[in-house]
Amino acid sequence: xxxxxxxxxLFTRDPGATLSPNHYTEVPYEEKLRLWEQxxxxxxxxxxxxxxxxxxxxxAACPSARFYDFSPRKIAQAAxxxxxxxxxxxxxxxxxxxxxxxxxxxxxxxxxxxxxxxILREVAVTNGLASSKKALEGxxxxxxxxxxxxxxxxxxxxxxxxxxxWGPDVRTVSENLDTWRRAMPPExxxxxxxxxxxxxxxxxxxxxxxxxxGVMDMIAQVDEGLHMIIMDVMEESLEEAxxxx
Amino acid sequence: xxLIPIEAIRRKPAxxxxxxxxxxxxxxxxxxxxxGELIVQRVPEPYMEVMTKYGRTKKIPxxxxxxxxxxxxxxxxxxxxxxxxxxxxKLGLDYFDPTDQTSCTAWNYYxxxxxxxxxxxGVAVRNFAAALxxxxxxxxxxxxxxxxxxxxxxxxxxxxxxxxxxxxxMGKLGKPLVLPEEIVHYSEWVHAxxxxxxxxxxxxFSNLTVTVHPACHYYKLIKEDAIYDPDIYGGERTxxxxxxxxxxxxxxxxxxxxxxxxxxGFRHILVERDFTRSFATQRKIEVMKExxxxxxxxxxxTGCVTTLDKSQFSPEAHNRKVGIPVMSDAQFxxxxxxxxxxxxxxLHWHSTDNxxxxxxxxxxxxxxxxxxxxxxxxxxxxxxxxxTWEDAGV
Numbered sequence: 038x039x040x041x042x043x044x045x046x047l048f049t050r051d052p053g054a055t056l057s058p059n060h061y062t063e064v065p066y067e068e069k070l071r072l073w074e075q076x077x078x079x080x081x082x083x084x085x086x087x088x089x090x091x092x093x094x095x096x097a098a099c100p101s102a103r104f105y106d107f108s109p110r111k112i113a114q115a116a117x118x119x120x121x122x123x124x125x126x127x128x129x130x131x132x133x134x135x136x137x138x139x140x141x142x143x144x145x146x147x148x149x150x151x152x153x154x155x156i157l158r159e160v161a162v163t164n165g166l167a168s169s170k171k172a173l174e175g176x177x178x179x180x181x182x183x184x185x186x187x188x189x190x191x192x193x194x195x196x197x198x199x200x201x202x203w204g205p206d207v208r209t210v211s212e213n214l215d216t217w218r219r220a221m222p223p224e225x226x227x228x229x230x231x232x233x234x235x236x237x238x239x240x241x242x243x244x245x246x247x248x249x250x251g252v253m254d255m256i257a258q259v260d261e262g263l264h265m266i267i268m269d270v271m272e273e274s275l276e277e278a279x280x281x282x
Numbered sequence: 283x284x285l286i287p288i289e290a291i292r293r294k295p296a297x298x299x300x301x302x303x304x305x306x307x308x309x310x311x312x313x314x315x316x317x318g319e320l321i322v323q324r325v326p327e328p329y330m331e332v333m334t335k336y337g338r339t340k341k342i343p344x345x346x347x348x349x350x351x352x353x354x355x356x357x358x359x360x361x362x363x364x365x366x367x368x369x370x371x372k373l374g375l376d377y378f379d380p381t382d383q384t385s386c387t388a389w390n391y392y393x394x395x396x397x398x399x400x401x402x403x404g405v406a407v408r409n410f411a412a413a414l415x416x417x418x419x420x421x422x423x424x425x426x427x428x429x430x431x432x433x434x435x436x437x438x439x440x441x442x443x444x445x446x447x448x449x450x451x452m453g454k455l456g457k458p459l460v461l462p463e464e465i466v467h468y469s470e471w472v473h474a475x476x477x478x479x480x481x482x483x484x485x486x487f488s489n490l491t492v493t494v495h496p497a498c499h500y501y502k503l504i505k506e507d508a509i510y511d512p513d514i515y516g517g518e519r520t521x522x523x524x525x526x527x528x529x530x531x532x533x534x535x536x537x538x539x540x541x542x543x544x545x546x547g548f549r550h551i552l553v554e555r556d557f558t559r560s561f562a563t564q565r566k567i568e569v570m571k572e573x574x575x576x577x578x579x580x581x582x583x584t585g586c587v588t589t590l591d592k593s594q595f596s597p598e599a600h601n602r603k604v605g606i607p608v609m610s611d612a613q614f615x616x617x618x619x620x621x622x623x624x625x626x627x628x629l630h631w632h633s634t635d636n637x638x639x640x641x642x643x644x645x646x647x648x649x650x651x652x653x654x655x656x657x658x659x660x661x662x663x664x665x666x667x668x669x670t671w672e673d674a675g676v
Contacts, residue, residue: 080441081399100543100565104557136550136557137392138498138543139429142505158395173394175553180396187384189353192360202555204595206633219661220654221364221628222671225351225379232357236381242408242455243384249451250401259396 055122056115061129069125075160076116076124076153085152089113095141095150105134109141109150116153124157132157133172165258177263180256185270187243188232192218241278244271248282294517297510302336304506310439311461319445320438321460323414330474332509335520340507341464342474343421345375348413349468352424353385354584361628362587363423364674365612366468368626371676372619373478378418383409388430389585393548399437400447406434407448411457420462421471425583428467429499432507435461467500469582470509472611473522476529483530484620485644490532492614493576493606494524495566495590497583498543523582523611530618535574539565545593546585562593563602571603578607578639580614587632594634607636623647624654625674 061069076082095109096102102109112131115123132154141150161169173180183189197208210217218229225233247253248271257264275282299306315322325341334340347370355362370377387405391397413420422428438445438461449459472479501508501520514521514528519541524534545561547554567590570576581587591608598604613627623629623645629636630651640647657673660666 079399080444081437084436084440098541100545100547100561101557103565104560133549136543136545136547138546139503140498140541140543142502155392155395159398162395163398169395172549173396176394176549179552180390180394183353183385183387183390188357189385189387189389190357192357195358200592202559202596203592204633206595210631213658216658216661217630218360219667220625220657220669221360222625222669222674223364223367223379224668225381226356226360226364227668232353232355232385233351233383234381235384239382239384239412242457243405245455246401246404246408246451249454250398250404250447252397252401255396255398 055120056118057120057123057126060122061125064125066121069121072128072160072164073119073121073124075163076156079156079159081152081156085149085156086113086116087146087148089117089148090146092145095144095148098140098143099136100138100140101134101136107131107134109135109154112150112153112157113144113148128157128161129166129168132161133168159255162259163255170259173259177260180260180263181267184247184252184256184267185240186231187235187240191229191231193229237274238278241274241280244275245280247271294512296333296512296517297335297337299337302338302506304336306338307435307439308463311435311463314439319459321414321458323410323419323460323462325463325466326419332470332474333511335501335506335508335510338506340470340509342466342470343419344475345370345377346418347375347377347421347471348416348418349377349379350383350386350409350413350420350422350424350427351379352427352584353389354588355423359584359587359591359628359631361613361626361631362584362610365610365616365621365627366423368616368621368674368676369472369475369479369612369619371671372482372616372621373475377421378416380412380416382412382415386424386427386430388426389548391430392426393552399444400451402430403434403438403444403448404451406431407438407452407459407461408455408457410460410462411452413462414458414460419466421466421468423468423584425467425469425497425500426585428465429503431465432504435465436504465507467522467582469500469522469611472582472615473509473526476526476615479526479615479619480529482619485618487530487532487618487643489642490578490639491535491574491576492527492532493535493537493570493574493579494527494540495544495579495581495586496520496523496540497581497586500582523580526611526615527580530615535576537570537573539569542566544581544586544589546589548585551585551589558589559593559596562589563597563604566590567594567597567604567606568602570606576606577642578609578614578636580609580611582611591632591634605634607634607639608632609636617643617645620675622654622674623650625657625669630654
């Protein structure tokens with residue numbers, strides 16, 4: 038039967054059978070294959086990829102597909118076909134457009150293109166791809182905030198030059214910040230440099246998690262300067278608590 | 283303009299949990315506990331029982347709750363978390379607001395990918411272990427934390443190698459590998475307690491038209507934990523938020539992009555906001571305005587309130603059809619029960635004009651703002667250091 042012979046050809050890795058128009062020819066196929074093998078080796082991969090019906094339901098639900106040249110279906114198809122060239126292209130050109138809302142999880146085949154993208158991004162960061170560094174330009178202060186304070190954003194980040202499109206209210210908040218933060222009943226909210234008060238012991242434990250899980254190595258790959266700054270903060274705190282890393 | 287009442291969606295029979303297409307993760311948790319692999323923290327009594335997507339029953343603790351706070355809520359829209367605490371106090375319920383809590387760090391995980399599975403699971407389990415130490419049960423304020431913790435739970439249950447790594451990290455921290463029996467979002471508590479809220483309601487909301495935006499990470503990410511009810515949207519959509527709004531007497535109006543996300547995008551809201559702003563305006567706010575013209579839109583997550591509210595300034599400057607106040611279900615319920623709009627709901631942190639809404643609710647915002655301005659003056663004069671719960675009437 039035609040379909041029986043067609044199916045294996047579609048889902049077998051073949052360096053010549055790529056749908057990538059770009060190819061990134063300066064990067065050897067072996068390097069692209071190495072990165073793809075890292076994606077597949079991630080324990081989450083088997084939870085996110087089961088094969089693609091190519092029905093397009095994920096695209097219909099996807100917010101990023103409406104505003105970017107982006108398709109979660111192409112992500113799932115490329116993974117299903119193990120199209121190493123196209124996956125490399127997506128890892129550089131597409132994955133940072135994803136909104137990570139997981140609207141694509143309505144897939145009738147139970148795929149999670151959004152979950153696949155999480156892994157593709159992680160492999161891009163871990164391997165220091167230039168595209169990942171570019172995508173994270175301007176994001177360093179957020180990584181610093183979450184890794185050192187244990188909270189993602191803080192009230193003192195509400196500055197007019199950072200959020201000009203949010204209107205003049207941001208200036209009002211920043212000008213009255215200290216008083217406004219005192220004018221709320223929960224004691225944990227009386228802070229301006231973190232979302233809430235996080236105890237020192239808690240932060241020490243968080244720093245240990247970053248170290249033991251290999252996250253600090255990832256940061257070093259994507260931003261060496263940021264890595265040094267975070268290490269300084271953490272080492273001081275860990276030493277104080279009697280830990281040696 | 284034709285308004286579609288959500289009651290128009292026909293009721294379907296409740297699903298039979300025996301036909302559920304997914305495993306009951308709680309059974310697997312208990313099996314792992316029996317095998318000595320982890321500890322399961324039980325939902326404390328008393329608890330409420332609600333139905334989830336596939337007809338299973340979920341336990342929602344009434345009190346003894348450990349409040350896992352949200353970065354964006356506490357940082358940028360603090361009336362959100364303050365209202366959750368106020369509701370607990372108003373009902374006289376025991377809760378705990380810990381400093382031994384970090385962010386779930388999932389906003390960063392979904393935005394920058396500068397993390398990995400063992401780190402994310404480690405952060406989750408550290409927080410769960412901190413809750414266990416206090417005897418209070420985790421109540422998750424953020425829908426992304428809620429969704430991500432469900433992902434983490436799935437990964438820990440199904441991947442022994444990840445369990446081993448996390449157990450090793452926790453061992454170095456002197457903590458056990460522990461997961462709660464249920465992952466509970468605060469809006470599920472709000473949903474379960476809605477009749478108690480109605481008993482203490484002081485304002486009539488029957489003249490309000492409300493649109494509801496459900497949070498993606500609440501009901502799309504590991505979807506089987508979300509609350510459904512055959513009497514709300516015919517059981518076709520999550521009942522969380524909508525059922526509470528209806529219980530308070532307001533009219534919930536449908537709109538055609540109900541299932542769309544808000545446009546938050548995790549990295550986009552911080553470094554690529556043109557996408558966020560465009561999506562929030564064109565796919566959510568303008569559609570709501572055109573199809574339902576609501577007095578307010580109510581949602582149940584950090585990112586959704588922020589995105590839908592803050593994104594309206596720029597399009598308004600371009601004369602787009604925007605101008606819908608945005609707040610959380612907790613703030614909405616607190617207002618209905620007489621909470622101060624500024625001391626408790628902290629509505630001055632929101633951008634879209636909510637004063638016409640307050641007037642329609644019957645709340646004298648001018649008098650309330652004068653009171654709050656005096657509070658601020660007392661703080662600035664050094665007469666008081668902070669506002670207290672006594673100042674907030676609970």
